[in-house]
Amino acid sequence: MGFKLKDWFIYMLRCADNSLYTGVTTDVERRVVEHNGKKSITKYTRARQPVEVVYQEKLGSRSEALKREALLKKLKKHEKEALVAEITENIDEKVNG
Numbered sequence: 001m002g003f004k005l006k007d008w009f010i011y012m013l014r015c016a017d018n019s020l021y022t023g024v025t026t027d028v029e030r031r032v033v034e035h036n037g038k039k040s041i042t043k044y045t046r047a048r049q050p051v052e053v054v055y056q057e058k059l060g061s062r063s064e065a066l067k068r069e070a071l072l073k074k075l076k077k078h079e080k081e082a083l084v085a086e087i088t089e090n091i092d093e094k095v096n097g
Helices: 028-035 062-074 077-096
Strands: 008-014 020-025 052-059
Touching: 008 028, 008 062, 008 077, 020 028, 020 062, 020 077, 028 052, 052 062, 052 077
Parallel strands: none
Antiparallel strands: 008 020, 008 052
């Protein structure tokens, strides 16, 4: 029958007030559109639009994504910012050689 499990992602958004929001989804692009919509499904991001993705990580299952989300939500803001900065540096290195 060819049933394929969906990949799950943990993501962090930078909100207009510079805060960070963490969530899980199977489709990061769709979720960001929802967060930026007039009827955003989360009260937190509805009041802090626009938002943009600053971090995402692919995980094997919903359970793994939820566990990772719980860990990231426990981090202090400066720890989350360090994680985002590390990812940004790695991308810059790949792009700029």
